Amino acid sequence: MPAPLDKRMSAEQAVAQLRDGMTVGIGGWATRRKPMALVRAMIRAGLRDLTIVAYGGPDVGMLIAAGAVRKLVFGFVSLDHIPLDPYFRAARQAGTLDVLEIDEGLLHWGLRAAAMRLPFLPARTGLATDVMSQVFRTVISPYDDGEEFLAIPALKLDAALLHVHRADQAGNALVLSPDPFFDELMARAADKVFMTTEQLVATDDLNLPAQSRFNPFERSLVTGVIESRFGAHPTGATPDYGIDLDHVRDYAAGGDAVKWADYRSRYIDVQDHAAYIAAAGGADRICTLPAPVY
Secondary structure (H helix, E strand, C coil): CCCCCCEEEHHHHHHHCCCCCCEEEEEEEEECCCCHHHHHHHHHHCCEEEEEEEEHHHHHHHHHCCCEEEEEEEEEECCCCECCCHHHHHHHCCCCEEEEEEHHHHHHHHHHHHHCCCEEEECCCCCCCCHCCCCEHHHEEECCCEEEEEEEECCCCCEEEEEEHHHHHHHHECCCCCCCCCCCCCCCCCCEEEEEEEECCCHHHHHHHHHHHHCCCCCHHHEEEECCCCCCCCCEEECECCCCCCHHHHHCCCCCHHHHHHHHHHCCCCCCCHHHHHHCCCCCHHHCCCCCCC
């Protein structure tokens, strides 16, 4: 009988498979279900010249502050309750970041094209906007209508970093939050997928009929599974815990090198994930963070 699949690894082992210059997609949305434990591990590893594809939040801001990002492909970078990430804003204002800024729908379409292994997908939106001054081209329908479309290029990823609520060692996963966002497309668009999970559970615990709709993608797409309770903190992972607004405000008070060095020393360059949780106020506190209300 073959041995069961076991894709368990540490955050450090996952990040060791990333290389300078890669294109990395980061799942989640702004301050919701971001794989922050992996982002902190990336910063500690000193990765450089990355192209980051994201509906961005503090993941993007921290990587920019750490000097890891060469290019950013994004629909927005927001801290939700705080409109702009301070380190993203500073880089954009200084003009030090290569960017491809498109709207949320076009980013979705680029990920979907890559997920479907297509070179592009046609769209009607964007034709009368500034995106035409960037890398996009148009195509003409081969049918009788002869309509012109914007051709959204596939956003192919070398790796995707995701955070889920439950997973087994083989890579089966459940996303229990109200919205899975575009994690499924990132998983399908990437050569490798590294996934942190709030809880590592037995496969039988994932196979309940009522839970099947929460399974976003096949285990065959997953390269590595990292058990990381509170791995999305300070972003939320509802229903397990909400956004840590006090922590986000502390982070957002930065924007310059001195404040970044202070934040990094307190929360990133720590001994391990357990030390981070302790510095962030402890497990008991994070468990009580309420779900956000919009």
